[in-house]
Amino acid sequence: MTTHIERLIQQLDDSTGPSYDARAELIDIGSDAIPAIIDGLPSLDRFGQLTAIEVFDEVADPRCRPALITLLESEDSTVREWAAMALASLKIDGAAEPVRRAYRACLERATPPDWTEPSGIRWALTELGARTPVVPALTARLRATVADDAPGWPSVRFTEIINDLADHAQVILYSQFWRVDAGSTYGISGPALGWELDWTASWEHLVEESRSWSLLEASEAPAGDDVFVAPTWIDRTDLHPER
Structure with missing residues (x-):
């Protein structure tokens, strides 16, 4: 099973088709696949990491917390955004401060506030109770x-x-x-x-x-x-x- 899971993880990078089947199968395997996905994250490219985040979100295993927090410092803005949103949707304990740091880093990069990354991270902060929108x-x-x-x-x-x-x-x-x-x-x-x-x-x-x-x-x-x-x-x- 371990070898099969590792093979599925490597297929997450293949956007031509295999990634979608691998994603579905990893979700079906559930929590048993999470440790191997975490270990395999550094070997994945952008597409594979985004697909892995989707698996984390669906399986909802709290062991993915450190991996998602690490992805908040990715060089790719979409990976950072999706990681923040996954931490929020999973209600991961202790996620508010790392997500807040990711938002400050986003502002320091002078990313326009209406771009998708800051918008997604603000949503995450709101869901985590770390941001209160002003609603007149x-x-x-x-x-x-x-x-x-x-x-x-x-x-x-x-x-x-x-x-x-x-x-x-x-x-x-x-x-x-x-x-x-x-x-x-x-x-x-x-x-x-x-x-x-x-x-x-x-x-x-x-x-x-x-x-x-x-x-x-x-x-x-x-x-x-x-x-x-x-x-x-x-x-x-x-x-x-x-x-």
């Missing part, structure tokens, strides 16, 4: 009126949400739109504005710049009783976390 009262109230399985806020209230967040000094990074139809949820395209924020500007300028772009987006966004919007926003403290 009106925004919270509008969200509470939506069914539990709806992905966000009613799109018809998007303008109110934008102004509420900006009035409370929050910077909206981007928004996603969803349609709920006959119990199914699927993403839909919003306006293709392609806006980018100038992260060298003052926070106050960023707030108003994101408000302007978001209001323009709201004016062109899909709307309807079955359409929902999920904005992602940050607070000033997300750019200057406590050490």
Whole structure:
């Protein structure tokens, strides 16, 4: 069995097809495969490490904690992001501080806050209880009126949400739109504005710049009783976390 597991681990790097079958089989083997995957991680390339993280996430064996924490220092941004998110989704004890360090390192690399790595790590910090998003009262109230399985806020209230967040000094990074139809949820395209924020500007300028772009987006966004919007926003403290 050990030799078979080791062979499967080496196949995790092969994105042409074998990786997917190896991933499924390792998940089926479960916890018995975890020590060998941990030992084999250094020999895997980027694709293999990302697939290994998926196996860790599915098997949910706490022994993967040290390996995931080590991957937070990977040279690859997606590996770092996925490792942080896996630590959070698995609710790994003691993960908050290593993930917080990974986020500070991300900021020190001057990675724009709306890129996927900082966004994923902020999500992880929130899930681990190490970050509390600022949710103004009106925004919270509008969200509470939506069914539990709806992905966000009613799109018809998007303008109110934008102004509420900006009035409370929050910077909206981007928004996603969803349609709920006959119990199914699927993403839909919003306006293709392609806006980018100038992260060298003052926070106050960023707030108003994101408000302007978001209001323009709201004016062109899909709307309807079955359409929902999920904005992602940050607070000033997300750019200057406590050490």
